[in-house]
Amino acid sequence: MSVWESIVNSAKLATLWDVFDILIVAFLFYRLIRFLRNTGARKLIYGLIILLLLLEFSDLAELHVTHFIMETVMQFGLLALVIIFQPELRKMLEQFGSNRIARFFSDSRKQQKNVTDAVIVQTIEAVNALSWTKTGALIIFQRNDPLTDIINTGTTINADVNAELLKNLFYNKAPLHDGAVIVAEGRIVAAGCILPLSGKQNISKDLGTRHRAGLGQSEHYDSLSVIVSEETGSISLAEAGVLKQHLAPETLERLLTAKLMPEEDAEDKRTLVQRIRGLLRK
Secondary structure (H helix, E strand, O other): OOHHHHHHHHHHHOOHHHHHHHHHHHHHHHHHHHHHHHOOOHHHHHHHHHHHHHHHHHHHOOOHHHHHHHHHHHHHHHHHHHHHOHHHHHHHHHHHHHHHHHHHHOOHHHHHHHHHHHHHHHHHHHHHHHHHOOOOEEEEEEOOOOOHHHHOOOEEEEEEOOHHHHHHHOOOOOOOOOOEEEEEOOEEEEEEEOOOOOOOOOOOOOOOHHHHHHHHHHHHOOEEEEEEOOOOOOEEEEEOOEEEOOOOHHHHHHHHHHHHOOHHHOOOHHHHHHHHHHHHHO
């Protein structure tokens, strides 16, 4: 019997509960991989893979002493991982319990949408002013990946997103103006944060450290980087390692609305943003 025939026969015997079971396991593996990646544990993953390969090899080669040592290391290693990543594991479980389940049983989605609308309006107002005065700025919007490691490099702010606050943070004599501002869950959580620089070699030499940091951030995390050039006042947006330059404020507004708002709200999100902007200008 070929491998394909074996797979077909197994699929015929599968029930709905088997499919559900596989989906649960796939989701758990997906969350585990995302968790390890976001905590900067890639080298740790490689180390675990090597240990598993050595464990299997020592068993096949009947290296009894080596196998015993590797087996013992693996047993205590799993306990050590739980201890080392205890804060991250606790936060992950708290976020899963408080956010995902709460959103499922409540109508907080509409409330979150309104908060995001206001954040976009305030951001565009600040970016427009910073661009006009050629004041350098770097604003990071958290999306699916937690930015705990990045936030810890800066100073905690924990304030509502406000255009005047953003302009003051990036004022060229302010102590935190050289770092990045992190926006998460509708609030400015930190400022003066240090970002990973882009590793790309084909970046234009006209782009400075601020653009390289914003681009690098988008390469390592699922986030958006809004950048204002200190030399030209040009507005840029980086996402997934792609930098869009020379954006008008209106274009940036459309991009942020499309990328930060839920897809099902696409029909009315622009009109609501415009209504909020109109109220602020009165």
